[in-house]
Amino acid sequence: MMLTVSGIHKSFGDNKILKGIDFTLDEGKVLVIIGPSGSGKTTILRSLNLLEIPEKGTLQIDDRTIDFEQTVSQNSRREIRKKSAMVFQGYNLFPHKTVLENVIEGPVFVQKVPREKAVVHAKQLLSKVGLSAHLDKYPHQLSGGQQQRVGIARAVALKPKLLLFDEPTSALDPELVADVLKVMKDLAQEGWTMVIVTHELKFASEVADEVLFMDNGVILEQGSPESIFGHPRHERTKQFLSRILKQV
């Protein structure tokens, strides 16, 4: 298994956000997490990158495992964090660095890849996401959709085992969404292992190998996109899907 999540619990104060989350993911597969806001889907995604530290449970990515009930050393945190890279809803590009500098920052500064090599790789990635003409621009000079594609290139440049997407199109104008989804579809086809939190159900049904429906801190339903979208078993899932589909 590329990814194993078991018994993850997380609270913010008295607020129990995750109440025992378990799932696994094979290498090269795409997992889409859907659910109403406040269901904990973003929190579980952020836990995979250790941007949140759960109180209980274990997380295994690739050849690393972390048990949150033990005190976790900074070193093992960093090791497991290196296995994944996050694409944020708000892009979170570095505003003081150009597009190219954003993408090579991790490889050059953290992974110590020689600069020339990192630049070649970054240019390939940026051309793949359609941004070859914007290498030396600063993030504020780009549209939201372009910024998010830089965000994706920045994550992919790290060559992580796991790509994480936290509602990557939620902050975008509708006409900019398609380009970003296209890039993600290409990545899925290339065989990247991906975990995606999204409200784009059509996209989810096209790209997902597995869909999780979360509600109120638990996984209510889990299965292939056909089964979740076609034959939801739980009343909550049906309600959620019909409400989202009505908006479209």
Next chain:
Amino acid sequence: MSFFVLGQVTVDWQLAAHSFWPILQGGLVYTIPLAIISFIFGLMIAMVMAILRLSHIKPLQTIARVYISIIRGTPLLVQLSIIYFGLPDLGIEISPFLGAIVALSMNVGGYAAETIRASILSVPKGQWEAGYTIGMNYFQTLRRIILPQAARVSVPPLSNTFISLVKDTSLASTVTVTELFRKAQEITATSYDFLLLYSEAALIYWIFCFFLSLLQGRIEARLDRYVASN
């Protein structure tokens, strides 16, 4: 009845011309180096204090809080006097110039710490997370991602700190550093032309500070290059 007497004002232009260079020299040889060196050390102290203040470890926060409170709650003249006149009682004797550097650095450290802390806090949390997600640790993210952005926010208040510091170096005259103001004082000791010589000193301070504000504008413009113009 009047509380002041307007006498005949005659300006001794010859004295003005002769004294200008020695006073300016005091400024160039002592005032400016004193200000620059103290500012650099002061920023280092401030950075450490800001990081302690932002730490999640209570005792470290307390150390920074107490330091900042003492520096801000006592006059610089008193701090300087304790270091130069007081420390010899403990067997620690330092030169006037070094004493002034220590006192001014510690003073800047206390004031700039809060500026730096606030500018670090002004950078959105997502920037920290972006640093972490590309594999950086706390200090790498601070140095590569957060501080360059915090710098833009902190330039105006830190420029104020530096300009205040340039003027505060005049207090070093009390511990016999022959900086700009002390030079002027020394000349008044023989000429008694207080108005002229102290005005001259004021003029030179003002020129220094004028150039500093020009420099501030240039630094701000440079750091603005990646900020959206809106």
